Amino acid sequence: MFGADVDLVKVAGRTLSAEYLKGADVLLVRSVTQVNDALLAQANQLKMVGTATIGTDHIDQASLDKRGIPFFSAPGCNANAVAEYVLSVVFSLREEEALYNHLTVGIVGVGNVGGRLQQRLTALGIKVLLNDPPRQAKGEQGFVSLQELLSRADIICCHTPLITDGDFPTYHLIAQEQLAACKAGALIINAGRGSVIDNQALLIALDERPDLQVVLDVWEHEPRLDESLVNRVSIATPHIAGYSLEGKLRGTHMLRSRFADIFGEAPPAAFPSYLPKAAIHHVHVSDEVTAKALIRLVYDPYCDDRALRASIGYQDQATRFDRLRKHYPVRREFESLVIKGLAESQLSNTLKNLGFTLELA
Ligand SMILES: NC(=O)C1=CN([C@@H]2O[C@H](COP(=O)(O)OP(=O)(O)OC[C@H]3O[C@@H](n4cnc5c(N)ncnc54)[C@H](O)[C@@H]3O)[C@@H](O)[C@H]2O)C=CC1
Numbered sequence: 001m002f003g004a005d006v007d008l009v010k011v012a013g014r015t016l017s018a019e020y021l022k023g024a025d026v027l028l029v030r031s032v033t034q035v036n037d038a039l040l041a042q043a044n045q046l047k048m049v050g051t052a053t054i055g056t057d058h059i060d061q062a063s064l065d066k067r068g069i070p071f072f073s074a075p076g077c078n079a080n081a082v083a084e085y086v087l088s089v090v091f092s093l094r095e096e097e098a099l100y101n102h103l104t105v106g107i108v109g110v111g112n113v114g115g116r117l118q119q120r121l122t123a124l125g126i127k128v129l130l131n132d133p134p135r136q137a138k139g140e141q142g143f144v145s146l147q148e149l150l151s152r153a154d155i156i157c158c159h160t161p162l163i164t165d166g167d168f169p170t171y172h173l174i175a176q177e178q179l180a181a182c183k184a185g186a187l188i189i190n191a192g193r194g195s196v197i198d199n200q201a202l203l204i205a206l207d208e209r210p211d212l213q214v215v216l217d218v219w220e221h222e223p224r225l226d227e228s229l230v231n232r233v234s235i236a237t238p239h240i241a242g243y244s245l246e247g248k249l250r251g252t253h254m255l256r257s258r259f260a261d262i263f264g265e266a267p268p269a270a271f272p273s274y275l276p277k278a279a280i281h282h283v284h285v286s287d288e289v290t291a292k293a294l295i296r297l298v299y300d301p302y303c304d305d306r307a308l309r310a311s312i313g314y315q316d317q318a319t320r321f322d323r324l325r326k327h328y329p330v331r332r333e334f335e336s337l338v339i340k341g342l343a344e345s346q347l348s349n350t351l352k353n354l355g356f357t358l359e360l361a
């Protein structure tokens, strides 16, 4: 992706230390690298820092600002992947019939991820409740309080950034009191950041409220997991909700474009040109097929759940967690699968609204 005149040095994200940045022009990271005063101490000529992620809680932006170093993240790059992770979980754990007719999904944090989830659920005819105080404070309409969402939603999806200060902090946003307020039988999904839910309070709540069901993709203190919590949740995955191939490439492409801007180069080729054809590119189906079966064909969260559960109980659990993420298999987004053989019907509409590509008979 970079030209021959770029000297590319690859360093493990968790062990990058200040001396590596002496003489470096650009620093490109992912979420496991803490970019702060300590790391930047010897950075004498950095012209750009970029993270190929949506989340930026690992970046001390004040530290970059005071050094005058431009910073770029990749907003929205893997938002589809996270929305599809949540849809896959929801269709795995709840019956389609109940989803459409009785269940309400609450979305906490309605930005790129939460917004895409909202769009797909609404298109599917599933009821949603939205909570986003920062958007509400700007005068936007259509939101409910967190308290109301927790008491009314059958499925609660957390998609806020991790924020520790300011008017709307999200650190331990869902703690003992909020867990007690959840509707009976609620399913709580966290694919935002681990510390948005107080994991100790969650463990206690799971004892006191056996009716609650929990799915965690993100964990407090990653990569070290509280194994008792892993054993108590319905689906446990190693922070991979955003790991579609499209999401990863989009993030890299966004940073490559910023690099070109900073160094006065021509922009890279348009993004889709990088995407290979999906390994399962199309399927012919009959009208007996279910949405759940097609979702599972593209992404089955139980594969990640099994892999994570097999990685706990070892002294090097944290290393195994990182390894699962580093060697994550290629996963594609729903759009990459062309579904053939269906006539226009309720099923074909559902599949289209989920995000699949349809070629109608
Ligand atoms: N599990 C994974 O693999 C991934 C996790 N993420 C996490 O998801 C987060 C959200 O991603 P995006 O939607 O793209 O971010 P975004 O910045 O587009 O949206 C975040 C939304 O949360 C809202 N928000 C902020 N504070 C809030 C509060 N106290 N209560 C309720 N809402 C609040 C904001 O107003 C905003 O609308 C990221 O910051 C990242 O930490 C993102 C991608 C992948």
Ligand SMILES: O=C(O)C(=O)[C@H](O)COP(=O)(O)O
Binding pocket: 029, 030, 031, 032, 052, 053, 054, 055, 056, 078, 239, 241, 242, 243
């Ligand atoms: O984009 C984000 O924010 C995420 O959480 C990423 O999916 C995390 O990926 P890594 O940077 O940890 O590989």
